[in-house]
Amino acid sequence: MKIITAEYIYIDGEYLKEYAVAFEEKIIAVGRYQDIIEQYPEAQLMKQLPHSVLYPGFTNTHVHLEFSTNRTTLKYGDFITWLYSVIEDRNHLSSICTTEIMLEACREMLESGITTFGAISSMGLDLDACVETPQRVVYFNELIGHNPQKLDTLYSEFLHRYESSTHYAGHNVIPAVAIHSPYSVHPSIRKKAVTFAKENDLLISAHFLESEAERQWLDHSKGDFKSFFENFFDQSRALTTIDEYLAEFDGHPTHFTHCVQAGEKELKKIAEENHTIAHCPRSNRYLGCGRLAIEKLDKLDIPFTVATDGLSSNNSLNLFDELRAALMMHGDLEISKLSRQLINAVTRDAAKILKLNAGTIREGYKADFALIQLPEDPKQEDEIALWTILHTDKVSQLYIKGEQLI
Numbered sequence: 001m002k003i004i005t006a007e008y009i010y011i012d013g014e015y016l017k018e019y020a021v022a023f024e025e026k027i028i029a030v031g032r033y034q035d036i037i038e039q040y041p042e043a044q045l046m047k048q049l050p051h052s053v054l055y056p057g058f059t060n061t062h063v064h065l066e067f068s069t070n071r072t073t074l075k076y077g078d079f080i081t082w083l084y085s086v087i088e089d090r091n092h093l094s095s096i097c098t099t100e101i102m103l104e105a106c107r108e109m110l111e112s113g114i115t116t117f118g119a120i121s122s123m124g125l126d127l128d129a130c131v132e133t134p135q136r137v138v139y140f141n142e143l144i145g146h147n148p149q150k151l152d153t154l155y156s157e158f159l160h161r162y163e164s165s166t167h168y169a170g171h172n173v174i175p176a177v178a179i180h181s182p183y184s185v186h187p188s189i190r191k192k193a194v195t196f197a198k199e200n201d202l203l204i205s206a207h208f209l210e211s212e213a214e215r216q217w218l219d220h221s222k223g224d225f226k227s228f229f230e231n232f233f234d235q236s237r238a239l240t241t242i243d244e245y246l247a248e249f250d251g252h253p254t255h256f257t258h259c260v261q262a263g264e265k266e267l268k269k270i271a272e273e274n275h276t277i278a279h280c281p282r283s284n285r286y287l288g289c290g291r292l293a294i295e296k297l298d299k300l301d302i303p304f305t306v307a308t309d310g311l312s313s314n315n316s317l318n319l320f321d322e323l324r325a326a327l328m329m330h331g332d333l334e335i336s337k338l339s340r341q342l343i344n345a346v347t348r349d350a351a352k353i354l355k356l357n358a359g360t361i362r363e364g365y366k367a368d369f370a371l372i373q374l375p376e377d378p379k380q381e382d383e384i385a386l387w388t389i390l391h392t393d394k395v396s397q398l399y400i401k402g403e404q405l406i
Helices: 031-037 079-095 099-111 127-132 150-166 187-199 212-220 224-233 242-247 264-272 283-287 295-298 319-329 335-346 348-353 381-391
Strands: 002-005 008-011 015-016 019-023 026-034 052-056 058-063 116-121 136-143 173-179 202-209 255-258 276-279 305-306 371-372 395-400
Touching: 008 019, 019 031, 026 031, 026 224, 031 395, 052 381, 058 099, 058 255, 058 305, 058 348, 079 212, 079 224, 099 116, 099 127, 116 127, 116 173, 127 173, 127 381, 136 150, 136 187, 150 173, 150 187, 187 381, 212 242, 242 264, 242 295, 242 305, 264 335, 283 319, 305 319, 305 335, 305 348, 319 335, 319 381, 335 348, 335 381
Parallel strands: 008 052, 058 116, 116 136, 136 173, 173 202, 202 255, 255 276, 276 305
Antiparallel strands: 002 019, 008 015, 019 026, 052 371, 371 395
């Protein structure tokens, strides 16, 4: 058994002083420092670092590892322009994206305190990396494709990838299901995959209303997507509507990604069905998609996470870079309150969404910790969340299931 302490420990949204945590693979006890060391006198006491804050390990609910080789290949600035570049360079980028490169991407996440991540896998190329990385991985096997002549093959390949991921369920891999988007998955196989997830009680992730082009296509079969579908698929009308897509997930809380173009009607539906949202501020900005109005999510009590997306639409997988971007993107919101909300979004709320016994420093939870050091003692304790986001690039220590990895 070990005991860890810090100048402040983040517990249930509060920064508590003179507290300590006794742990093995799980948290054994949390309480006043003096009480904990007296209760467990034989435990190994970890040295306290100055100006330190102990957080539960962070969770990145949405990342694509299979394009981790992209740096200056794909085109940013506009979603459709980016999509064309993905189609043009997809095979090249995926063919040179080795397991070692993806493990380096996992390492970058680890250094920014990410102890759990949701991997969106469209080809299964990242499975070895997800098995080898020390983090806990919710492995979202993604279904994509709508060619009527290939539906059986597409669905069969999806099931095969899912079955392959179940072989590693004991290696910190949690098999799950992803539906790429309403415009890219044929309704018939979408229904089969969602039914499969519901029957097996699997987590579902799904992209939804990321761009204005997607909204125009689904609402009116017009806009930039019209020429895209006519050119590539000889298709002049959308195969589904927004309402039809959302209704597919009724009764099964789903983690939707982006939702930048979701209106009041869609957000109310998401709230009614207890769905949640992954907010990817840098990806949304780089692809010209707009801003997710998180203030509207607050009013409807829709939980959200902050996620990095992949290097196909981002310049790093560092969670602190993403949190700083969120601070800048939501410039009309009070910064200290927003900072506390963002910390909750990558700890307690994210772990709850992924149904993990983590994300909170509490007895019985996984001993996943991210310890950071501030440059000096904070004068105002209510701004520790803000100072954490502004002044941290890498964690000083990191633990997963009680094992120190950094």
